[in-house]
Amino acid sequence: MSEAAAKMQARRIRPKYLNLRALIFEIRLPLPGWISILHRISGALLFVALVWLLWLLDRSLASEAAFNQVKQYAGLWPVKLSLLVLVWAYCHHFCAGVRYLFLDLDKGLDLATARLTSWIVLVLSLMLTVLLGWQLW
Amino acid sequence: MTQRIVTGAHYGLRDWLAQRITALIMAIYSVIAVIVLISAKPMTYGVWHELFTQGWMRVATLLFIASLSWHAWVGVRDILMDYIKPAGLRLAMEVLVLLTIAAYVGWTIQILWG
Numbered sequence: 324m325s326e327a328a329a330k331m332q333a334r335r336i337r338p339k340y341l342n343l344r345a346l347i348f349e350i351r352l353p354l355p356g357w358i359s360i361l362h363r364i365s366g367a368l369l370f371v372a373l374v375w376l377l378w379l380l381d382r383s384l385a386s387e388a389a390f391n392q393v394k395q396y397a398g399l400w401p402v403k404l405s406l407l408v409l410v411w412a413y414c415h416h417f418c419a420g421v422r423y424l425f426l427d428l429d430k431g432l433d434l435a436t437a438r439l440t441s442w443i444v445l446v447l448s449l450m451l452t453v454l455l456g457w458q459l460w
Numbered sequence: 461m462t463q464r465i466v467t468g469a470h471y472g473l474r475d476w477l478a479q480r481i482t483a484l485i486m487a488i489y490s491v492i493a494v495i496v497l498i499s500a501k502p503m504t505y506g507v508w509h510e511l512f513t514q515g516w517m518r519v520a521t522l523l524f525i526a527s528l529s530w531h532a533w534v535g536v537r538d539i540l541m542d543y544i545k546p547a548g549l550r551l552a553m554e555v556l557v558l559l560t561i562a563a564y565v566g567w568t569i570q571i572l573w574g
Contacts, residue, residue: 367539370532373564381571384512390505417490420483427480458498 354441362419365412372409398460407456414448414455465547479534482527489524518572525568529561 339345352360383393396402422440425431431440500507511517536557544550 363535363539366532366535370536373528374560377564377567377571381567384509384571387505390508413490417487421487424480424483455494458501 353438354445355437358419358422358441358444361415362423365416365419368412369409369416372412376409403460406459407452410455410459411448411452414451415444418444418448418451475534478530482531485527486524486531489520489527492520512572521572522568525565529565533557533561 341350379393379397382389384390397406422431422444425440426437431437496511497503500511512521537554540550540553540557544553
């Protein structure tokens with residue numbers, strides 16, 4: 324059996340079960356799919372991180388000394404990095420969400436537009452993250 | 461005996477719509493918040509504290525958290541319905557999420573009016 328025929332044979336094995344290896348290496352998620360899973364991941368992340376953000380808000384409003392402490396704390400690089408990740412998560416969730424609202428109104432459903440708007444969401448949310456990060460510090 | 465499903469949505473349209481309306485409320489708040497924050501640079505305690513003593517800001521922030529609660533409940537429950545299959549575990553996690561949301565709202569009120 325030639326190599327090509329062997330490949331065809333291997334491809335025909337059914338049923339095919341999904342596992343982590345298949346999910347990571349074999350299935351190529353299209354770009355709108357990436358926007359979708361990142362929308363989910365960013366949403367979950369923001370929900371979990373809200374306890375930390377509320378704590379920061381609580382401290383920052385407690386007193387002038389606590390406010391300055393929060394400012395200093397936010398300047399530490401691990402804190403800064405975490406906050407930047409959350410800023411990105413918010414921007415991505417925001418931009419992808421706006422895209423979904425348009426999809427709900429039957430706007431941008433064809434493949435070419437859906438791909439284009441996915442790129443816009445990806446790039447715009449990163450640009451907004453940089454812009455807001457630069458404004459925050 | 462009738463098989464009843466305890467966990468799940470069962471009222472799709474209402475929550476689907478709620479998720480979108482709450483998203484719009486949060487989007488408007490976010491844009492205003494970013495503009496206010498950038499225009500108030502560099503932020504001092506005085507400006508920050510003054511901002512959160514104003515009635516409109518407190519009410520708007522509470523509306524934001526209320527929207528977030530409903531929005532996050534729909535979203536997180538969707539995630540749990542997709543990945544957590546055993547009914548008991550899913551119910552336990554849904555209860556945990558609801559308690560977390562209630563705590564978030566309570567804490568926000570305490571921060572804003574405390």
